[in-house]
Amino acid sequence: MEHKDYKSINKSVRKKDAMQLLLGKPVYTGDISPKDALVVKLLRSPHANAIVNTIDTKVAKLVPGVVDIFTWENVPNNRFTNAGQTYPEASPYDRLIIDRHVRFIGDVVAIVAAENEKAANKALKLIKVTYDVLEAVLDFRKAKDSDILVHPEDNWVAPCEVGGTNKRNLVASEQSEYGDVDGVMADCDIVLDRTYHTKAFNQAMMETFRTYTSYDRYGRLHVISSTQIVFHVRRILSHALGIPKNMIRVEKPRIGGGFGAKQTAVSEVYPAFVTMKTGRPAMIVFTREESQIAGSPRHEMEVRVRLGANKDGKIRVLDLYTLSNSGAYGEHGPTTVGLSGHKSIPMYTGSLEAHRFNYDVVYTNTMAAGAYRGYGATQGIFALESTVNELAETLNIDPTVIREMNMLKEGMLMPAYYNEIANACALDKCLAHCKEMFDWDKKYPVRDMGNGKVRCAGMGMAMQGSCISNLDVGSATVKLNDDGTYTLMIGAADMGTGCDTILAQMMAECMDCSVDDVTVFGADTDASPYDSGSYASSTTYITGKAVEKACDDLKKRMCAIAAGLMECSPDEVIFEEGQLRQINTDRTVSIKEVGVKSQLNNDIVPQATASHSSPVSPPPYMVGMVEIELDKLTGEVTVLDFMSVVDCGIPINPALARIQAEGGIVQGIGHTLYENITYTKKGRPIESSLMQYRLPTRLDMGNLKVEFEHSFEPTGPFGAKSIGEIVINTPAPALAHAIYRATGVWHRELPITPEAIAMGACKNNN
Amino acid sequence: MDITLTLNGKKITDQIDPDLTLFDYLRSKNCYSVKCGCETSNCGLCTVFFDETPVLSCSVLAVRANGHKITTLEGLQDEASEFIGFIADQGADQCGFCNPGFVMNTIALLRENPDPTDDEIRQFLAGNLCRCSGYEGQLRGIRTFLDSKKSR
C-alpha cells in the first residue's frame, strides 16, 4: 500500500510541551510537589548478600526533624515485583518493601522519613545495623545451580510459568528450535562459534527516580511519579502495600527521561509506605548514586552465537544461547532475554534453513536489572551482527553484499518471529540507501592517515518490535469541546519522546483539524482510559491505532448530533473537510455548532473511547554505518560520521523520529566506547556517579545523519510502526566492526576501551 | 547568615544556613528551572549566571552570592525566546530536564561569541549533558538560529 498525502501525519510539528520545557517551567514531579512533604531517604546495604541481624533506630529517631524510621519488621510480608508489566506478570514475585535478607550492595535496609534532608541524612548515619554477612554470587556465569541461593525463601512465586525456580537461582529458562540445526550445521562449509558479553548499562536519564505521595480529599493515596506506567504502578502499590486499587490514584507530570528505567516501579513504594504510615505527604528523590547503583539497568548478557554458512556467504543456520543476569531481583528478566534471539535471528530469514535459541536467566547478588531501550534485542543484535561481519571478513565478501544475500525481505514468513509475515519491510531499501548516503565503497577500505592513525568503517543492521503482541492494550478517549476543539485523553506516558504530540497529530489527521485544536491529557489512572503504558515501542503503533478507532466512533456521534440540527437521519450525514454535511445537499453544520449543540438538550455524548491490541508486532528495521579514526598507539577511537536509515513504516513526525534515532545512536555509542559497569571484589559498583559513568558528551559522537525509508504496515495507524527502541541497536556492531577493520582484532565485550584496543592491537602484532 | 543579592533583577535579603548551596537556595526561591542531574558537578543542569558568568549552582555556596547578581532562566525568558523556537523545531527539547541548563549556557556562549563555529558550540556546551537528543538536533537548532539571524 502507498502512503497518502497527509495533512498532519509525516509533518514535523513542535512538541506540544516544547516551549514550557525550553523556558524551564515547573512541570516535573520535583517542581509541583509541596515543599512541606516529608523527605524520604533509604538506608542501603553495604553487603552484597547478608541477613540483617539487629537493627537499632532509637538514636536515629531522636534526631530533631526525624518523623519515623521503618525496617523489615514494619512492612507487609507480600512478595511482589516492581516490573511494570501486564498482569499476571512474567516477572517473579520476589521482593518485599524491605527484606531482612539484603541481596545486593544498595538493597534497602531502612526507610527514614524526616522534615528535611539534613535530618534524614543525619539519621541514616545513626541507624545501627549488624549483619550476618553471607557469601555472595557475583559472577553470573557461576550463578545457575550455585550452592549460594539469592532467593532461598519459600514464599517466592512465579505468576507465569517461564522455566524459573529460585532453588536453582533461575529466573527463567527456555529452549526452542526450528529445523534440523545440528544437521545443517554439520553440512556447512564454515561455522563460527563466538561469545559476546555486554554489561548492565544504565539509562542515566537526566531526572533520577522520584515520587511524591499524599492522601487526597477522599482519603485515597495520591501518587505523582516520574513513571512510564501509571496503571502498573497502581497495581504494584496495591499489591505491595496491601490496599485496594481503588484507593490509589497514580499520575505522571512531565518526565525527565525514562528509556525503560521508569517501566519499573523503582521509587514509588517508599514514599507511599511513609504516607500510609504517617498520613503525611512524602517525597523521595533518588540521588544520582542511588539511580546508578539501585536503579533498573540493562540486563548483562553473554550471547553465544554459532553461525553456519556456505563459502559463497549463504547463512544457513543460527544457534544462539543467551545467559542473562537479572541481578538480585527478577524484574523483566524472563522477557528481555527473549528478544536477544527473537529480534536478531529473523533478520536472516532470507536464507536460514534452521535456527535454535536457548536461554537461561539467573539471579546474582548485583543490582537488579530492568527494562532499557532495546530490551535484549540490543545485546542479541550486537552478537549476531558482529558474527555476520566476521563471516563477511573471513570470506572476503563485502559486509553489505553478504546482507543483501541473506536478509529478510518484504512478504517473507518469519519462522524465528512467531511465524509473522513481514508485511512492511524496507530493510533492503534501508541498506541500499545507507550505503549510498554513507559512500560505503569509499569509506569501507582502511586508509592510513599517518602517525599511527587509520580511518575505516563498519556496519550493522537491526530490527525491533512495535508492541507486545496479543498483550499490550492501548486506549484513547477523544471528545469534542463546545468551541469546536478536541481533547485527547491517554494513559500512555510521554517521557520526552513526544507521544502526546504524535498522537494529537493522528487525531488531527482523523478529524481533519489542526494539531493545535487537539488538547492532550495524560496520564492519570483516575481519568485516563487504560493503557499498558509507554514501553515495548508500542505507543505509536498500539495507542495510535486506538486514537484512530476512537476518532471513527466520535465522528459517528458528531454526525448523529448534526443530524438533529439538520433534521435528517444520521445515515445521511458525513464528516468531511472539518464540517458535517447532509449527503446530496449543500447543507452543512460546523464542528463548533455540533459542539454547542452537544451541551444543549442533547443525549448523544460527543466522546468516544477505544482500546486496541494487536495479534502481531511488526518490526521496524534499520541500517547503521560508522566511520571512525582510530589511533593504533593510544587505542583512542574518534567517531567521525554515523549514518543510518530507518524503516519505521512512516514517521508520524519526522523531526521527532529523527531525534529519537539520534538520541538512541548516541546512547549506543556510549555503551560501546565509554560507559562501563565494573564492581569491586565485594560487589560494589564502581561507576556510581556521572563522574565515573561516562555519558557521551557532544564532543564524543561525531556527525549524525538519519534518513528514512517508508513502508506501509497494514495493521499500524497510517501504516506506521515503531521507532523508539530500534535506534540503539546498530552502534555496537558497527563500531566493533570498524575497530576490527582498523586493528584486525574483534572485540566481543562492551565497552571497547582505548586500552582494550591498544593492548589488543599489541597482542595481534606480536 | 544574612545575605543580600540581586536575583533575576530583584534585590533580596535573606537569612540562610552557611552550608546551603546556591542550587538549594534558588529552588527555595521558586526558581524551578534550576535542575539537578548529579551530585558531582558533571551534568550542567544547574547552570545559572553568577554576575555574568555561567556556573554550576550546585557547587556554589549561597553565601558567596552575597553582594552579587544571580540570574536563572526565570530571569532570561525574553533572551531565551529569541532562539528556543529553533530548538523546538528540531524536536530537540525532548524530555526537557536538561533544557534550562543548556539554554542558559547557550545564552552565555552567544553573549561571548555571537557567531560561533559548530566546533566552538560543541566545545562551549560540552559540560551540558543530554541523554535524549543525541546533541545533533540541539546543534542544528542553534545553527539554524544563527543562520536566520544573518539573513535577517
Added chain:
Amino acid sequence: MITFQKYVKAENLEEAYTLNQSKNNKIVGGMLWMRLSTANYNTVIDLSGLGLDKIEENETCFKIGAMVTLRALETNKSLNDYTNNAVSTALKDIIGVQFRNLATVGGTIWGRYGFSDVLTVLLTLDTYVELYKGGTVSLAEFASMKYDRDIITNIIINKKACKCVYDSVRIQRTDFPVLTCAVSRLDGEYRIAVGARPAKARLYGDDEAVLASGITNESAALFAEKLAKQVPTYSNNRGSAAYRSQLVKVLTERNLIKLGGLM
C-alpha cells in the same frame, strides 16, 4: 555535600591562616571536589575577598592568584601565547565551561591531584608556589610536600624562552585523563611532566642528554622509550599500569616531535 556551622570570608590572609590552623576548619576554593565529601567542619574559610583572583604579568613573570579560575587561565591570551596554547589545551576538556568558571588554580594545585591536567602542564614551566608562611617553593617541590595548614597565595611562572606542548588520553572527552603528558623547552632545557599515572604528575629532564643534539624522530623515540621505563605507573579502573606505560611512550614521543617542529 560537606556540612559546616560557620562561614568566614577572610578579611586578610592572617585571619585566614589563623582560622586554618584548626583541623575543624577548612579553606574552600571552587568547592567542586570538596563538596563531594560528607565531612562536617566547624568553619569554612573563603579567600574570595582578598584580591587573589587576578593574573598579573610583568617582563619576568606571570603572577596568578590562588583564586583565579581555570577558565581565566584557559582564556588568558598572554599566558597561552607564551605556552603555545599548551595551557588552554590542558584545561579545555575539564568537565565544562561552568565547572572551569568555578575551579580555582589554588584549589587544584593545593590538592596535588593525580588526575590534574593543570599540575602536569605547570610542572613543565618554571613555576613556583607562593605560600603565605612557607615562602616560595618550586611547583615540583610543592607537589612532593606533605599537606600542611599553610595557604597558597599565588602561583608564579617565570618567563623564559619557552616552547610547550600538551596532550592527554581520555576514554571520553571530558573524563579524567588516563594519562597526561606535557613537554617543554625552557631556555634550552627539556622538561617532561607525566601525570594521571594515576598518581600525581612527576617532572623529568633530559638527564642522559638524549636530546642534546636536538629533537629528531630517532632521539624522540629513544627518549620516550627510556622515559616509559622510568615513569612509575599503576592500575585503576581507567587503565592498567602496562597501558599507561605504553601511553607514556606514545605521548612523550609525539609531544617531543611536535615540540621539535617535526610535524
